[in-house]
Amino acid sequence: MKAGNSRCAFSLGFLVGSCTLYIFLRQVWFEKSFGWKRHGKSNPPPLGPEQNTPNLTWRVEGSALINLKHPHQPGEDGHITDELFKKVRILCWVMTGPSNLQSKARHVKSTWSRHCNVVLFMSSEEDRSFPTVGLGTGEGRDQLYWKTIRAFHYALKNHGDEADWFLKTDDDTFVVVDNLRWILSNYTAEQPIYFGKRFKPYAKQGYMSGGAGYVLSKEALRRFVEGFSTKVCTHTSSVEDLAMGQCLEKMGVVAGDSRDTLHRETFHPFIPEHHLTGKFSKTFWYWNYCFYPIVEGPQCCSDLAVSFHYVDPVLMYTLEYYTYRLRPYGYRHRYQPPVPAVLSLASHTGKPTTEAQRLEERVKEKSVPTYTMNPRAEKVKTTGTTSHKCCPGEKHNRQKHCMIVNMIVSSCVNPE
Amino acid sequence: MRWRAGETDSRTDTTFLLFSGCVYGNECDVVASKCEQSSVLLKELRSSMMSEGSSFMKGLILGGIFCLVMSFFETFNSGTHSEGHEHLHHHLKPVSKDELQKLSESQMSDWTLQVRVYCLIMVTPKLLVHWATANDTWSKHCDKSVFYTSESSKALEAIDLQEQDEWARLRKAIKHAYENAGDLRWFFVARPTTYAIIENLKYLVLDKDPSQPFYIGHTEKSGELDYVEYDSGIVLSYEAMRRLIEIFKDEDRCPERGHALWKTPEEKQLATCLKYTGVFAENGEDAQGKGLFNKKSVSSLISDSMGQNPADVVEACCSDMAITFGGMSPSQIQVLMYGVYRLRPYGHDFHDSLTFLPPNDSDND
Numbered sequence: 001m002k003a004g005n006s007r008c009a010f011s012l013g014f015l016v017g018s019c020t021l022y023i024f025l026r027q028v029w030f031e032k033s034f035g036w037k038r039h040g041k042s043n044p045p046p047l048g049p050e051q052n053t054p055n056l057t058w059r060v061e062g063s064a065l066i067n068l069k070h071p072h073q074p075g076e077d078g079h080i081t082d083e084l085f086k087k088v089r090i091l092c093w094v095m096t097g098p099s100n101l102q103s104k105a106r107h108v109k110s111t112w113s114r115h116c117n118v119v120l121f122m123s124s125e126e127d128r129s130f131p132t133v134g135l136g137t138g139e140g141r142d143q144l145y146w147k148t149i150r151a152f153h154y155a156l157k158n159h160g161d162e163a164d165w166f167l168k169t170d171d172d173t174f175v176v177v178d179n180l181r182w183i184l185s186n187y188t189a190e191q192p193i194y195f196g197k198r199f200k201p202y203a204k205q206g207y208m209s210g211g212a213g214y215v216l217s218k219e220a221l222r223r224f225v226e227g228f229s230t231k232v233c234t235h236t237s238s239v240e241d242l243a244m245g246q247c248l249e250k251m252g253v254v255a256g257d258s259r260d261t262l263h264r265e266t267f268h269p270f271i272p273e274h275h276l277t278g279k280f281s282k283t284f285w286y287w288n289y290c291f292y293p294i295v296e297g298p299q300c301c302s303d304l305a306v307s308f309h310y311v312d313p314v315l316m317y318t319l320e321y322y323t324y325r326l327r328p329y330g331y332r333h334r335y336q337p338p339v340p341a342v343l344s345l346a347s348h349t350g351k352p353t354t355e356a357q358r359l360e361e362r363v364k365e366k367s368v369p370t371y372t373m374n375p376r377a378e379k380v381k382t383t384g385t386t387s388h389k390c391c392p393g394e395k396h397n398r399q400k401h402c403m404i405v406n407m408i409v410s411s412c413v414n415p416e
Numbered sequence: 417m418r419w420r421a422g423e424t425d426s427r428t429d430t431t432f433l434l435f436s437g438c439v440y441g442n443e444c445d446v447v448a449s450k451c452e453q454s455s456v457l458l459k460e461l462r463s464s465m466m467s468e469g470s471s472f473m474k475g476l477i478l479g480g481i482f483c484l485v486m487s488f489f490e491t492f493n494s495g496t497h498s499e500g501h502e503h504l505h506h507h508l509k510p511v512s513k514d515e516l517q518k519l520s521e522s523q524m525s526d527w528t529l530q531v532r533v534y535c536l537i538m539v540t541p542k543l544l545v546h547w548a549t550a551n552d553t554w555s556k557h558c559d560k561s562v563f564y565t566s567e568s569s570k571a572l573e574a575i576d577l578q579e580q581d582e583w584a585r586l587r588k589a590i591k592h593a594y595e596n597a598g599d600l601r602w603f604f605v606a607r608p609t610t611y612a613i614i615e616n617l618k619y620l621v622l623d624k625d626p627s628q629p630f631y632i633g634h635t636e637k638s639g640e641l642d643y644v645e646y647d648s649g650i651v652l653s654y655e656a657m658r659r660l661i662e663i664f665k666d667e668d669r670c671p672e673r674g675h676a677l678w679k680t681p682e683e684k685q686l687a688t689c690l691k692y693t694g695v696f697a698e699n700g701e702d703a704q705g706k707g708l709f710n711k712k713s714v715s716s717l718i719s720d721s722m723g724q725n726p727a728d729v730v731e732a733c734c735s736d737m738a739i740t741f742g743g744m745s746p747s748q749i750q751v752l753m754y755g756v757y758r759l760r761p762y763g764h765d766f767h768d769s770l771t772f773l774p775p776n777d778s779d780n781d
Contacts, residue, residue, distance in 0.1 A: 014482070323759055326755065
């Protein structure tokens with residue numbers, strides 16, 4: 001009995017001892033590898049301000065940030081975007097408030113607003129350090145239209161010569177300004193026109209959603225200001241975007257179609273996830289509001305999207321990363337947008353060309369071969385009818401793509 | 417009260433005597449003798465407790481030593497057969513742009529043909545949603561993608577390995593992939609909870625010869641062993657696969673069912689087996705040294721960066737040519753597809769030396 005007891009005690013002690021030490025060892029090893037990781041193995045060293053910060057210089061003029069150079073990535077050919085930056089000048093003003101400066105507006109300042117020609121942060125109070133413009137209004141939803149009126153007046157009065165287009169957004173709107181330039185480049189600042197996410201009710205030609213952002217041409221802005229001085233437009237409204245739309249309609253400003261050449265929306269009133277994956281319930285107001293037919297799923301949104309709304313700070317940086325940084329190497333995008341006529345490249349050839357064709361022209365000039373690969377290329381079968389010829393060493397596959405068959409590859413490039 | 421002569425004055429004894437309530441007289445003697453017996457009993461009990469306690473302590477110490485010995489033995493075992501310089505942290509970077517432009521045509525066409533990827537996606541019916549997402553999104557960008565499952569599911573097609581043990585399943589999948597590779601020379605192993613940008617994977621291995629052994633991903637250390645983390649995807653060259661198949665036959669060094677008391681994760685078992693064949697883990701990173709393989713989601717990495725580098729969040733966060741992310745929900749992955757393959761700013765061109773066409777059967781990229 002006693003021997004049995006002590007044996008029990010012994011085995012119990014053995015078990016407890018081995019288990020405790022096992023757990024202890026696991027912890028220790030974990031600590032070692034964790035501590036080792038801390039010594040900068042997997043985390044990259046924080047980059048100094050000299051390396052890789054965008055090629056950007058802001059000039060602060062009072063409460064405005066004037067962008068002198070346009071941000072670029074190393075290794076990127078940005079000459080088209082640079083040209084558009086000079087030809088299609090956009091003033092962005094961001095609707096914010098004192099309580100949102102650090103929680104929201106700050107992230108706008110660090111991300112997409114760097115691509116505007118001029119940026120103004122509109123608040124009820126002036127703040128020289130941020131900087132923000134003080135509009136002398138209150139805060140709150142009922143003040144929105146009043147703030148908008150004052151903001152546009154301020155922009156025209158103080159920066160009317162520095163921009164051709166005037167964009168209004170919220171501090172939780174994410175904008176791809178380069179894509180906005182692509183759309184606007186087909187119009188001039190003297191046309192009375194404005195663009196945004198078009199809604200249909202309450203106004204004959206519709207109006208633009210405030211949250212998704214809208215942009216006025218200089219002429220449209222002049223007429224807006226005129227509307228107030230001549231008392232054609234009203235000064236008070238609780239629904240900012242509708243009031244704006246009604247005023248502009250009265251002043252003869254056209255509500256433009258901001259969709260891309262495949263009729264996909266570019267201004268979006270919600271975050272990408274909702275547009276791409278959400279199924280809006282049939283009773284949701286959105287169905288009745290959209291001017292153009294709603295498309296659910298991936299075709300909801302253009303590749304050259306301009307804006308998204310209700311974007312929180314994490315999503316703001318995430319979208320910046322997706323738009324400007326993360327990319328698949330060598331990927332030939334399905335959508336090849338036409339080059340706007342205003343660009344000098346198009347004026348050489350005399351007609352708008354697709355990006356792909358331009359690339360091929362450049363390739364032929366420099367005789368740099370590009371090698372094309374289709375994932376899951378099948379064994380080659382020659383087809384009876386072909387829509388276009390393949391280069392020597394290539395044959396058509398079932399999908400009529402030219403596939404490299406043997407090692408002889410020339411610098412010939414096929415049009416698709 | 418009085419004690420019997422020679423009795424120890426311990427607390428228990430005193431209490432015993434007190435409880436007896438005896439004061440004086442004959443009763444005391446009787447009680448005292450009872451006390452004596454009880455105290456003796458108590459002494460015996462205490463001594464037996466002491467002996468049990470001591471055997472418990474002995475057991476405890478011996479158990480601890482046993483555990484230590486076992487663990488040292490295990491690490492010693494995995495450490496002895498290593499060859500070469502295993503402490504050089506292998507870093508693998510993609511070919512630089514300048515080098516790409518210097519290349520001859522024939523070399524370029526060689527590389528184009530050999531950088532084709534076979535994706536092994538290890539699924540289980542429990543991960544059905546992620547399985548469906550991987551099927552619908554990134555796996556279409558592989559030259560060949562095969563789903564290997566533990567048991568078949570009516571909803572989706574896969575090769576049913578009928579194997580519950582993850583390591584055994586991985587072995588079977590590797591064997592199958594090697595035999596069915598055709599002329600594909602690169603292999604990417606991932607779970608469906610990982611998201612991969614295959615074009616960037618091709619870019620990373622573009623100038624690497626698949627007839628050399630390569631074992632690439634995000635490397636971690638466990639004791640002496642460098643292994644590639646499973647959650648962020650594992651890249652193997654054809655030669656590495658061939659060597660793996662060889663060492664699978666060796667039951668001692670690369671057993672199918674481990675004989676340690678605890679189960680080693682299959683990522684470490686893979687690393688151990690590969691180490692015996694002279695193949696070492698290499699960390700995939702870009703030209704700036706940023707890791708290309710991530711097991712965290714994009715939003716998680718961005719949040720971390722917002723905390724650590726608030727002045728330059730996106731720059732410090734993640735690589736432009738990142739290959740994998742993990743832990744993302746199906747809707748987040750749809751957004752990622754849009755963000756990677758579609759959303760872009762007009763007018764920014766990258767004159768890449770290689771062109772990859774979109775797959776034929778999808779509309780979200």
